[in-house]
Amino acid sequence: NAGVMQNPRHLVRRRGQEARLRCSPMKGHSHVYWYRQLPEEGLKFMVYLQKENIIDESGMPKERFSAEFPKEGPSILRIQQVVRGDSAAYFCASSPVGADTQYFGPGTRLTVL
Amino acid sequence: DAKTTQPPSMDCAEGRAANLPCNHSTISGNEYVYWYRQIHSQGPQYIIHGLKNNETNEMASLIITEDRKSSTLILPHATLRDTAVYYCIAYPNTGKLIFGQGTTLQVKP
Numbered sequence: 001n002a003g004v005m006q007n008p009r010h011l012v013r014r015r016g017q018e019a020r021l022r023c024s025p026m027k028g029h030s031h032v033y034w035y036r037q038l039p040e041e042g043l044k045f046m047v048y049l050q051k052e053n054i055i056d057e058s059g060m061p062k063e064r065f066s067a068e069f070p071k072e073g074p075s076i077l078r079i080q081q082v083v084r085g086d087s088a089a090y091f092c093a094s095s096p097v098g099a100d101t102q103y104f105g106p107g108t109r110l111t112v113l
Numbered sequence: 114d115a116k117t118t119q120p121p122s123m124d125c126a127e128g129r130a131a132n133l134p135c136n137h138s139t140i141s142g143n144e145y146v147y148w149y150r151q152i153h154s155q156g157p158q159y160i161i162h163g164l165k166n167n168e169t170n171e172m173a174s175l176i177i178t179e180d181r182k183s184s185t186l187i188l189p190h191a192t193l194r195d196t197a198v199y200y201c202i203a204y205p206n207t208g209k210l211i212f213g214q215g216t217t218l219q220v221k222p
Binding site: 031 | 147149151154155156157158159162206207208209210211212213214215
């Protein structure tokens with residue numbers, strides 16, 4: 001059973017560009033969570049999604065960030081007009097049912113030049 | 114969500130048991146005790162969780178005190194690959210895991 005997959009693993013963007021991070025949950029999992037880890041800091045919750053629904057987005061920055069988990073395909077975390085402060089590791093996790101044990105992917109490391 | 118307190122760092126000799134403590138004195142009745150670890154900069158890895166009873170799996174054992182105010186994660190025979198940051202989390206199953214600073218475990222040869 002393949003684990004949570006994230007791509008790309010490394011992403012480089014220039015200031016002002018858009019970043020799209022993808023997360024494919026484990027097979028049979030319909031709940032996805034996104035976390036961010038800034039350099040030398042802890043992991044911070046961003047958003048919790050179920051298929052076609054945002055359950056909790058209390059950790060999402062108010063501007064430029066959005067997330068979706070469509071009926072078909074991976075979950076997408078989108079960052080518009082990236083700034084240097086967005087440079088971080090972004091981790092996705094999934095669970096089979098709501099708010100159950102979360103299994104994490106390897107992360108996407110975003111570097112903004 | 115209940116706050117957890119962990120020592121910032123610990124050392125353990127390879128082959129010996131590593132006992133990682135966690136205080137969660139304000140834990141509520143519906144909050145589980147979860148343990149994750151993060152090796153270098155990899156994605157967090159789930160280790161074990163429990164509510165009231167002690168739990169054991171292929172990776173570790175979790176001992177929760179009767180009053181649930183503290184717990185201990187036990188890695189029975191630590192190896193160099195167990196060097197990581199270990200996070201203890203009081204989780205009410207809301208979907209939001211709150212990670213603290215964790216304990217950096219250094220396993221030494």
